[in-house]
Amino acid sequence: LKIWFNGVTKFDGLGTVTLPAGSSATVNFPTLILPEGSTTVKVAIDPSNVISEENETNNERTQTLTVASTPTPSNNPPTADAGPNKTSKVGQPVTFNGSGSTDSDGTIVNYSWDFGDGGSSLGAIVSHVYSSPGTYTVSLTVTDNSGATNTDTAIAIITEDQTTPTPPPTTNKPPKADAGNDVKAKVGESIHFDASKSTDADGTITKYSWDFGDDRYSDEKEPLHSYATPGVYKVVLVVTDNNGETDRDVIYVTVEKEDASPIKGVPGFEVPGVFGAAALVYYYFRRRKN
Incomplete structure (x- = not known):
């Protein structure tokens, strides 16, 4: 028995089979694996033709066999889940969780x-910091x-960080304003204001600003x-x-009316200064009549 695949000998063996005329028999031989495709x-x-037969032309047969490839089992693709949308600030880490993917x-x-x-990362749960605001x-x-x-x-909405930076600690001590003591004066009386007792422990006072409370101002030290x-x-x-540091002090000035002007020659008789001259004339002429 001899077997060829596409003209190439795959089996060549000997065996004894006794067949009566007109009968058939099954012959078993080693399993041969056909390649994928047509053979x-x-x-x-x-x-x-070692055996003498009446018909030497019917001892072989040729047939084309087609072998299909073994089908690959079908695969269902995964389902990605990037998680919810995010909002954050510039410079703050944002965490993304893809562990809900299946x-x-x-x-x-x-x-x-x-x-x-432009940034990327690998892993189910990752963090990222954005340097610019945007969507x-x-x-x-x-x-x-x-x-x-x-x-x-997923969408990440990043906004500017509005946090006010903490100013660096200052080593400057502010000045101490001293406007003096409260004052009592008369209308029209000139008052001496003195800021010379104001001090600055670690520098100098460079400006004095007075507000007198009557819409009048001064930048003198002793106005x-x-x-x-x-x-x-x-x-x-x-x-x-x-260093630009300031301090303020407050005093109160009590301003009283001018004293009444007395009429000379009339003991105990006083009238306001604005009427003094007129009263004096009236008194003089009244005495002459008497």
């Missing part, structure tokens, strides 16, 4: 993130154990000022040192 198989019994017939072997600003599309691509992939996206009407006035002194 021309030729089988010959007594290919060398694969119905296998396992997810790779998580690949694209943060939309970013974040992509997660997952790969399963069969190589199939799936992608999901003179008078009030035109009686009343109680709030006087504010603000001093500024060489």
Whole structure:
């Protein structure tokens, strides 16, 4: 018995089979594996015509066999889940969680993130810091154990950090304003204001600002000022040192009316100064009549 695959001998063996005329028999031989695709198989019994037969032309047969490839089991791709949208500030870490991704017939072997600003990372749970404000599309691509992939996206909204930076500690001590003591004066009386007792422990006072409470001001250290009407006035002194630090002090000035002007020669008789001259003339002429 001899067998060829596409003209190449695959089996060549000997055996004894006794067949009565007109009968048939089954002959078993080693299993031969056909390659994938079409193969021309030729089988010959007594290919060398060692056995004398009446018909030597019917000892072989040729047939083409087609072998299909073994189908690959179908794979369901994974389902990516990039998680919820995010809002954050510039410079603050943002955490993305893709652990909600699934694969119905296998396992997810790779998580690949694209943060939309040129940054990327690998892993189910990752963090990223954005350096500029904006709206970013974040992509997660997952790969399963069969190589199939799936992608999901989330939105990251990043805004400016409005936190006011903490100013560096200052070593400058502010000045101490001293406007003196409260004052009592008369209308029109010149008052001497003195800021010379104001001090600055670690520098110098470079500016003096007085507010006399009657819409009058001065930037002198020791100004003179008078009030035109009686009343109680709030006087504010603000001093500024060489580092721009300020301090203020407040005093009160009580301004009274002028004393009444007496009429000379009339004991105990006084009238306001504004009427003094007229009263004096009246008194003089009245005495002459008497």
